[in-house]
Amino acid sequence: MIGLGKIIAVHSYKGGTGKTLLSLNLAATLVKHGKKVCLFDLDFRAPSLATLLDVTKGDCWLNDYLNGVCEIDKVLVDFTDRIHNGGKLFIGLANPATEAIRDMSAKDRKWEMRALGRLLALRNSLLSDKSFDYVVMDTSPGLQYSSINAIVSADLVIVATTFDKSDVDGTKRMLRELYDLFEKKTEIVLNKVLEGSTPVGKERMQTRVKDIYHAPLLGAIPCFCDVLRAQGNIIFVEDKPEHPFTRILDGIANEIDKM
Amino acid sequence: MRIATCTLVKQYEENAVSGQEALGKRPLQVLEKIRENLERLNEKMEVMIELQKHDHKDASLPLTDAPLDVMTLLSMPDHLRKTAMTLCRLGRATADEIAQQTRRARAVESAYLNQLVIMGHLKKERDGRKAYFYVERNGKG
Numbered sequence: 001m002i003g004l005g006k007i008i009a010v011h012s013y014k015g016g017t018g019k020t021l022l023s024l025n026l027a028a029t030l031v032k033h034g035k036k037v038c039l040f041d042l043d044f045r046a047p048s049l050a051t052l053l054d055v056t057k058g059d060c061w062l063n064d065y066l067n068g069v070c071e072i073d074k075v076l077v078d079f080t081d082r083i084h085n086g087g088k089l090f091i092g093l094a095n096p097a098t099e100a101i102r103d104m105s106a107k108d109r110k111w112e113m114r115a116l117g118r119l120l121a122l123r124n125s126l127l128s129d130k131s132f133d134y135v136v137m138d139t140s141p142g143l144q145y146s147s148i149n150a151i152v153s154a155d156l157v158i159v160a161t162t163f164d165k166s167d168v169d170g171t172k173r174m175l176r177e178l179y180d181l182f183e184k185k186t187e188i189v190l191n192k193v194l195e196g197s198t199p200v201g202k203e204r205m206q207t208r209v210k211d212i213y214h215a216p217l218l219g220a221i222p223c224f225c226d227v228l229r230a231q232g233n234i235i236f237v238e239d240k241p242e243h244p245f246t247r248i249l250d251g252i253a254n255e256i257d258k259m
Numbered sequence: 260m261r262i263a264t265c266t267l268v269k270q271y272e273e274n275a276v277s278g279q280e281a282l283g284k285r286p287l288q289v290l291e292k293i294r295e296n297l298e299r300l301n302e303k304m305e306v307m308i309e310l311q312k313h314d315h316k317d318a319s320l321p322l323t324d325a326p327l328d329v330m331t332l333l334s335m336p337d338h339l340r341k342t343a344m345t346l347c348r349l350g351r352a353t354a355d356e357i358a359q360q361t362r363r364a365r366a367v368e369s370a371y372l373n374q375l376v377i378m379g380h381l382k383k384e385r386d387g388r389k390a391y392f393y394v395e396r397n398g399k400g
Contacts, residue, residue, distance in 0.1 A: 113326040
């Protein structure tokens with residue numbers, strides 16, 4: 001990719017669609033492809049990356065950066081050693097302490113406006129100054145301030161969705177009333193699908209997604225028991241390089257790299 | 260509204276007199292000055308039109324700060340959202356710089372930016388000839 005890197009927001013209408021799994025493994029896949037990647041946990045209501053990556057204490061969290069009490073350099077934790085033979089991986093974590101969650105949920109509109117300014121400033125500080133190729137933002141589901149701030153800051157929005165009826169309806173509304181209004185490039189990742197591993201199934205699914213959402217399908221991830229069994233304890237694409245899940249993530253990363 | 264119009268006419272007459280004095284000396288500079296003043300007049304007219312729309316009587320009245328957060332952006336009409344979003348990305352910009360991004364006419368962007376100033380979402384300041392618009396993010400709250 002020539003020029004400036006990209007900011008990717010991973011979002012969904014409902015919780016439990018696999019945003020965090022997708023964000024972490026997409027970031028790791030991009031690193032395996034030799035990229036310099038920054039992954040952010042912007043789900044301040046239910047932070048999960050700190051737990052998944054066994055980080056219990058931190059000097060500075062993303063909360064502090066958005067509060068304006070520290071710069072982004074202090075927030076980033078180097079996780080490059082967790083991915084072998086690749087680029088670089090830095091992660092910015094949300095503070096999982098109950099007090100921090102309570103504090104973040106009580107912010108007012110002016111604070112949210114300043115937080116948007118701080119997120120928008122990352123384009124310069126991370127993509128221009130520090131030459132990151134990608135910033136991947138894991139967000140809260142639905143219409144949350146922190147998620148919409150991330151969407152506004154992003155170049156690409158990946159919507160993680162399932163064929164659950166309420167998820168389909170909500171995702172359709174979000175495409176029309178959120179991403180379109182902000183003129184965002186949006187791609188769908190279908191998770192927990194029951195068909196689609198065969199070329200015919202894949203084609204049928206692409207048509208179905210286009211009919212429902214009028215947005216392109218970036219990837220379809222079948223329901224893998226191995227992934228469920230891992231219970232989020234591993235970076236799957238790193239620990240299981242030959243697994244079909246890893247190959248699907250490779251395909252998604254390649255598509256993103258071509259954009 | 261009437262006071263504002265009188266001020267504008269007076270300002271225009273003063274500029275016209277000073278323009279005549281300099282006419283024989285530096286015609287290009289005079290033309291540039293006229294263009295600059297016409298642009299300012301145009302901007303003031305746009306502000307007056309917007310004030311009329313919002314039923315404000317006095318342009319000098321302080322406008323209330325209305326945070327330009329994402330929910331506000333979502334509730335805006337499309338044409339204003341595009342301008343506001345572009346300014347959010349650029350941080351601080353002239354109408355010309357916004358127009359280059361949105362690919363709309365400078366005069367159109369100038370009108371929208373002034374409307375956003377009147378609505379209390381943006382601030383405006385002059386630096387020489389240029390008018391800069393920005394989002395005030397450093398206030399209390």
